[in-house]
Amino acid sequence: MNIIEVKQLTVDYGDDRGIFDLTFHLKKGEVLGFLGPNGAGKTTTIRHLMGFSRPDKGSCHILGKDPMKEARSVQKHIGYLPGEPAFMNNMDGLEFIQFISEMKGIKNSNRSKELCAYFELNPNLKIKKMSKGMKQKIGLICAFMQESDLLILDEPTSGLDPLMQKKFIKLIQEEKKKGTTILMSSHLLEEIERTCDRVVIIKKGKLVAIENIKILKENQNKIFVLTFFNHETAEKFMIEPFELKVMNQTQINVTIQGDINPLIKVLANYSLANMELKAQTLENSFMHFYGEDSNV
Known part of the structure; x- marks a missing residue:
């Protein structure tokens, strides 16, 4: 189920x-x-x-x-954290956590104490004097303390x-x-x-x-920045069957999706001054779904 x-x-x-x-x-x-x-x-x-x-x-x-x-x-x-938690500003953080604990029937306060220490929160301040970040920590503690x-x-x-x-x-x-x-x-x-x-x-x-x-990561494009010692070697490499982008006379970017071994085997035939793998995140994989909406 x-x-x-x-x-x-x-x-x-x-x-x-x-x-x-x-x-x-x-x-x-x-x-x-x-x-x-x-x-x-x-x-x-x-x-x-x-x-x-x-x-x-x-x-x-x-x-x-x-x-x-x-x-x-x-x-x-359910341990629930709303997008905009509602607090009782006349309480301090500890009183509010205890209030939620009683509502949820939580009798042991050890977990809430652990979470306060973990998030480095002093719960004894009045909620009305707390920053947004401190209030968010209280919301997280209330969500997680129920286990x-x-x-x-x-x-x-x-x-x-x-x-x-x-x-x-x-x-x-x-x-x-x-x-x-x-x-x-x-x-x-x-x-x-x-x-x-x-x-x-x-x-x-x-x-x-x-x-x-996991599948998104496996299918993610990898961009290798290849720097050759001279223009002649770079030009020779340009006939290889990869997705290439010429950056300058000695530098070529190669985009690979999936298995990189075919590229590694071909590179054994070339002398390289440098090879760098551009750091990739899943951001581009996600962002193309948003189209014109760039405010995620």
Whole structure:
């Protein structure tokens, strides 16, 4: 059984706003990235999964249950971080964490203390005096302290500095080893690349792609920058059957998809001054789905 099942989910706000016939699933122990430009419908989808809204058409289920009709039963299994967490500003951080713990029936505070230390958070400050990053840490602690088998995280590193973003990635990787099932929307492509098994990409409320991260990496183009000792050798290499781009008289870029061994075998016949592999990320693989929407 899939942990999350979304089938033809539709919410039409008019003017092409909302989500339309959205279908995807999430298997047990899988980490699924949820990507799309601002306004694509990611938060709307997550709110329906949490049972906060009723769709115009279609359905979503968590553990086989309707999240609206069986909200209490569903939500007790979920560690949830909303995109814009609501806090009680008259409380300090510790009071708020304890308040959420009581709501969720968490009697042992050891995990929340561990998470406060991990994210280097002093929870004794009044929430109204906290920065956005500190508030985000409280949201993360409340989501993770339950030690749920399912996490639903909407923009989890919003407001965090680069050091804390890296700590968050490590935390997700640890949860993944435990077998935790995770749905995570994010604007940070490195975050998705380093943690997720698959990605669901939506644009203007519609599904545009479901991609396997491992396969994307394997099929990713590799660009080798070859520098020859002289123009004659470079010119000779230009007849080889590869995708080539001449950069100058002695430098040629070779683009390879998949197996690089054919290139390595050919290069054994040439003397090179230098060979460099350009650092590649999955950004280009993702970004072509967005088209004119560059604001991810």
